[in-house]
Structure formats: C-alpha cells, structure tokens
Amino acid sequence: MANEEHLAILKQGVEVWNSSRLMKSLYSFNEIVTYDLSGSDLSNTKLSGANLSGANLSRTTLCLTNFFVTDFSEADLSLADLSFTNLVSANLSGANLSESNLSFANLAGANLSGANLADANLSGANLASANLSGANLTGANLSCANLNWADLSCANLNWANLNNAQIIETNLHNANLTGACIKNWHINNETKLDDVFCEYVYLDYNKTQRRPTYGKFLPGGFASLYTKIIENTTLILSKALELENTINNQGVQFYSNPKIHIWEKLRFRSETEIKIAEALYRTRVLFLPNSLARLTTPKGRENTEADFLICYNGKWGVLEVDGPFHTAERRVEEQERERIFKKNGIKVVERFDAQRCYNNPDEVVQEFFKMIEIGYS
Known part of the structure; x- marks a missing residue:
C-alpha cells in the first residue's frame, strides 16, 4: 500500500514533490529513502517533470496521465496501468515495467534502456526514436506498436509479439528475436538486422507457422533471409513509383532555391521542417505539411x-517555421495570410524560430499543442 505521507505530497504538485525529495536527499545523511506510491490511483494527473526515480509504483493506476520528461529511472512500475499516458522523452532507464499495461502510450523519444518490460502490454504504443537498448521485452505484446527509429540493440525480444509492428530504420543489432511473432511486421532496408540472434520465428500469433519449420536458423541466417526479402520488395516498389504521376500540390517550389528534402515521401524545404514533421509524427497527430489549401x-x-496544418484533439491550428524566407519585409504579407486562415476557421496560427525548431522540435510541438488548447478554450 502507498505511504499516505508520500501520496499527499505528490498530490500537491510536481514542484512540491520535487522540492520535498531534494530536501530529504540533503538531510537523509546517505540513508536510502524509498518512496512508496504502490497501488494508488494517479490517473488523469499532471506529473510532467516529476522526479519519481526509484519510487515504488507497482500496481498503480496511471492511465491518461501526462508524464512528459518525467524521471522514472529504476522505479518499480510492475503491473501498473500506464495505458494512454504521455511519456514523451521520459526517463524509464532500468525501470521494472514487467506485466505493466502501456497500450497506446506515447513513449516517443523515451529512455527505456535496460528496462524490464517482460510480458508488458505495449500494443499500439508509440515508441518512435525510443531507446530500448538492452531492454528485456520477453513475451511483450508489441502488436501495432510504432518502433520506427528506435534503438533495440541488445534487447531481448524472445517470444515477443511484433504483429503489425512498425520497425522502419530500427536498430536491432545484437537483439534476440528467437520465438518472436513477426506476422505483418514492417521493416525496410534501413532496419539494422546485423548480428541478430534468432533460432526461429513465428508468422502467426498462435505460433503454428514456425520458420524454419524444423531446426534452427544458422548464425546470421535470419538477417540474411530478410535482407534479401527487403531488397526484392524495394526493387518492385521503385519500379512501381516510376509509373506514378509526379504532379502534386504538396511541397510546391515557390523560390529559386531548388533544394527539396524528402521524408516519408513528403516534400519539405528544409531539414528544420523535417525535424518538426518527425516530432509531430511521434505524437501521432494528424498533420498536413506544406500543402496548398x-x-x-x-x-x-x-x-x-501553411507550413504545417495540424489537428490536435479535434482542434485545428497552423504551425509556421520562420526560416530565411520569413523576412521582416514580408511580415505584413504573412499577417494577412494568418488572418485569412483565422477567417476560415483556423483559430490558432503560431510562428516559431527555425533555429529553435531544429534544436528542440519536441518542445516546440508541445508548446504549440498548449497554444491550441488555449486558443479553443
């Protein structure tokens, strides 16, 4: 059961909680203080930025909670309900998340290195760009999870369910995939399969379609097989794309600078815009980049x-990246364009400096979401 004193302090807010922890650490004279919040209901609370490292949160209810950049390092979250939580950029390194429910949680950019996620439910979770190096994912349910750009090097995925998981440009170097279900998983030629340890896999959830049917893959056999499959698929797709009509109304070139950047088959005018696109992708919102309306x-x-037309919780807004073409001389013109969007029902139009967008895209996106909530309140 939770320590009532600890629970009362936490419910006073993040600043009070973090200050209390700091004071105890200063006056505990090397005594280890255990923060016991086990079994408590903290759902729908705002704990972004809280220091919960080493805390006992086993069997807690934390669903629908905002844990943006929260520190859970070495915490015990076994059997906890973290479904639909915001854990973007949270620190869960070394945490015990065994048998926890993280379904549809947003863990984009989170640090889960060395975490114990054995038998955890991560179905539908967003783990894009997450650090899962050395994590224990034995028996974990990762069906329909987004693992694009994630680091799963040296992770243990024995008997994990990767059905319909997105594993694009994911690092699986030295990972263990023996017994995993890889039905309809999505990988590409940038997915790193080198030195993967895999004796056999299953092509169905019920584990009746074993590959190889008998025996085991030879060392390197699994990676070699799937590398060839990817190469053949890429060749077929590239030929099909040659036949596509290239005319579109996305990423139109308005300036003499011919440089166009491609990300996920979308056109952008700068690497900065791609940074924002990736940050938006990690939040799983609907967005239309550089599209004519x-x-x-x-x-x-x-x-x-608009640079980015974004739908957040059913509310629409425009995020503009102020790059070199957004000069002071053009400000009047841009203000008129902003008014046009607002007259057409887009209540929020916010501009952000390109340098900030490049260096801190996730922070910019989170701030923009707050502006949308304020604009529609």
Whole structure:
C-alpha cells in the first residue's frame, strides 16, 4: 500500500514533490529513502517533470496521465496501468515495467534502456526514436506498436509479439528475436538486422507457422533471409513509383532555391521542417505539411499554403517555421495570410524560430499543442 505521507505530497504538485525529495536527499545523511506510491490511483494527473526515480509504483493506476520528461529511472512500475499516458522523452532507464499495461502510450523519444518490460502490454504504443537498448521485452505484446527509429540493440525480444509492428530504420543489432511473432511486421532496408540472434520465428500469433519449420536458423541466417526479402520488395516498389504521376500540390517550389528534402515521401524545404514533421509524427497527430489549401481571401478563392496544418484533439491550428524566407519585409504579407486562415476557421496560427525548431522540435510541438488548447478554450 502507498505511504499516505508520500501520496499527499505528490498530490500537491510536481514542484512540491520535487522540492520535498531534494530536501530529504540533503538531510537523509546517505540513508536510502524509498518512496512508496504502490497501488494508488494517479490517473488523469499532471506529473510532467516529476522526479519519481526509484519510487515504488507497482500496481498503480496511471492511465491518461501526462508524464512528459518525467524521471522514472529504476522505479518499480510492475503491473501498473500506464495505458494512454504521455511519456514523451521520459526517463524509464532500468525501470521494472514487467506485466505493466502501456497500450497506446506515447513513449516517443523515451529512455527505456535496460528496462524490464517482460510480458508488458505495449500494443499500439508509440515508441518512435525510443531507446530500448538492452531492454528485456520477453513475451511483450508489441502488436501495432510504432518502433520506427528506435534503438533495440541488445534487447531481448524472445517470444515477443511484433504483429503489425512498425520497425522502419530500427536498430536491432545484437537483439534476440528467437520465438518472436513477426506476422505483418514492417521493416525496410534501413532496419539494422546485423548480428541478430534468432533460432526461429513465428508468422502467426498462435505460433503454428514456425520458420524454419524444423531446426534452427544458422548464425546470421535470419538477417540474411530478410535482407534479401527487403531488397526484392524495394526493387518492385521503385519500379512501381516510376509509373506514378509526379504532379502534386504538396511541397510546391515557390523560390529559386531548388533544394527539396524528402521524408516519408513528403516534400519539405528544409531539414528544420523535417525535424518538426518527425516530432509531430511521434505524437501521432494528424498533420498536413506544406500543402496548398483552397481558401476564401479578399480576392476570392485562392490557393494558400501553411507550413504545417495540424489537428490536435479535434482542434485545428497552423504551425509556421520562420526560416530565411520569413523576412521582416514580408511580415505584413504573412499577417494577412494568418488572418485569412483565422477567417476560415483556423483559430490558432503560431510562428516559431527555425533555429529553435531544429534544436528542440519536441518542445516546440508541445508548446504549440498548449497554444491550441488555449486558443479553443
């Protein structure tokens, strides 16, 4: 059961909790203080940035809670309910998450290195760019999870369920995949399968379709097989793309600079825009980058483009990246464009400095989400 004193302090807010921990650490004279919050209901609370390292949170209810950049390192979260939580950039290194429920949690960019996730439910979770190096994922349910760009090097995925998981450009170097279900998993030629240890896998959830049917893969056999499959698939897709109509209304070149950057088959004018796109991707929101829209303007119906048209919790907003083309001389023109969007029902139009967008894209996106909530409140 939770320590009532600890629980009362936590419910006073993150600042009070963190200050209390700091004071205890200063006056404990090397005595180890254990923070016991086990079995408590902390759902729907705002604990972003809290220091919960080493805390006992086993069997707690934490669903729908904001844990953005929260420190859970070495914490005990076994059997906890963390479904639908915001754990973006949270520190869960070395944490015990065995048998926890992390279904549909947002763990983009989170640090889960060395964490124990044995038999955890991560179905539908967003683990894009997460650090899972050395993590124990034995028997974990990762069906439909987003593991794109994640680091799973040296992770143990024995008997894990990877059905329909997204594993694009994921690092699986030295990972153990023996007994995993890889039905309809999505990998590409950038997925690192070198030195994967795998004796056999299953192509169905019920584990009846074993590969190889008998015996085991030879050392390196699994990686070699799937590398060839990817190469053949890539060749077929590239030929199909040659036949596509290249005319579109996304990422249109308005300036003499011909440089166009491609990410996920979308066109961008800078690496900074791609940084924002990746950050938005990690949050799993709907967004339309650099797409022309047909709007009513003082001159009539015209095409107008926003850097990012974003739908967050059913509310629409425009995020603009102020790069070199957003000069002071063009500010009046841009203000008029912002008014046009607002007249057409887009209540929030926010501009962010390109340098900040490049260096701290996740922070920018989270701030933009707050502005949307304020704008529609």
